[in-house]
Amino acid sequence: MRIEEWERLRKEFLEPLTEYSRQRMRLYLNQMPCVIKKYLEEVKAGGSIIKSDTLLPHYIIRYVKDKDVGEAAEIQWKEMMENIYQGEENKFKNCLAVCNITYAMSAASITELAASLGILVSELSEEPAWKGKVITLGPLRDKLPLLHSIQGSDLKSRYDFVIRACSNSYSQGVDFDQVCDLILEVAVNNNLKAEQMIKKVFLFTDSVRFGGCSTSWKTLYEAKRSKFKEQGYGDDAMPHILFWNIWDIAGFMHRVEEPHPGVTLLRGNSNTLIKSFLDNGGEISRHQIMEAAIANKEYQTLSVVD
Template sequence: MVDDLRKEGSLKNCMAICDVSGSMFGTPMEVSVALGMLISELSEDPWKGKLITFSEKPQLQNVQGDNLMSKTRFVTKMNRDMNTDFQKVFDRILEVAVEGNLKPEQMIKRLFVFSDMEFDQASLNPWESDYQAIVRKYTEKGYGSVVPQIVFWNLGDSRATPVMGKQQGVAL
């Protein structure tokens, strides 16, 4: 399956935020970790092997470990909070892009948020203002045409949604 997905290439420019917070346990936690690790493995450099922490101070983490079990342990122990600051997530992505002098086609196209949606709120700001600020920052750095889409993937029984599905730049 992984080899087929790699050949297809549809996840080569993706990144994941894995919610491993206190509300995540059992199947939702396992799926969050598994999907996040899958996307990190299928991404191309400089994103390959990396995940973003579910935190108000999100960090780009290199997944550590020699085998699947040790990588899984690493991901489940990553720093986490009950919310995440999406502007800072995109700031981290932009830092990598600017420092690496990446071409627009090397940028993240889609950012997956794997969560049970049981967090305080997705962000401290309304999505419209967050998204406008993200677009502005990307434009200022020369990446205005490649602002990633965010895909919120609800892994739990929650009916909560962090944003409306009709919001620009979002899929649920």
């Protein structure tokens, strides 16, 4: 989709939908908790058939902490993972998550979203060097990235681990130059072949600073690609980078930019956008942003009036 076409569609369609979303969201947020908990209570009682696609990951995470329906939420997570994302259709088998949960993420829903997507990606990675792993920033001011093996025998304990490991008090952004160096170091130390290299890296954060901001995306990406090539991983081994600022929800307006091939910058979040991310293996484009914006059934009867 050309930039000019995207801007036209954004102005003529996305902005009116944004205003409509503001009004609908208030009502939806008030009703949703009751609906979800009722469903999980029925699952717990054995009176409801478990539907794999009923709940998105961050809602399951929210209720796995609930003493009344936590066990049912755990069952829901396992059902979701086994029947939707794993197996031959696993689109996240060579992906890695970076979670940067700063204290600015005061909204529990944002923290739950970052942690749930980080856990999901880690569990779906198939290569031993990456499976069950997540990258976080170090606790010191140098913020050197660290690769963690997520600990915990159940979903709640894994969530608690990710929150502890990924939380930091320095919200100055992520230096992706160092993240790429860490990925390459792990690959070299484990003697990984080119086909075992991570193909996509997802950064879930609330920070707007990214990638050593004094460096252009083209310069950063091409420099890292040269490093990967020098280590024998080929010209196309550099992972695709998705930087997702999930905090920016003030206007419910999704924005996506592609400053350089191999780099996608995404801002905002909604249930339809999260579902699009999951259904497409982390691939996000302007076309998918538009589809996500008009996916809700109630939008189908709307018309734009000048």
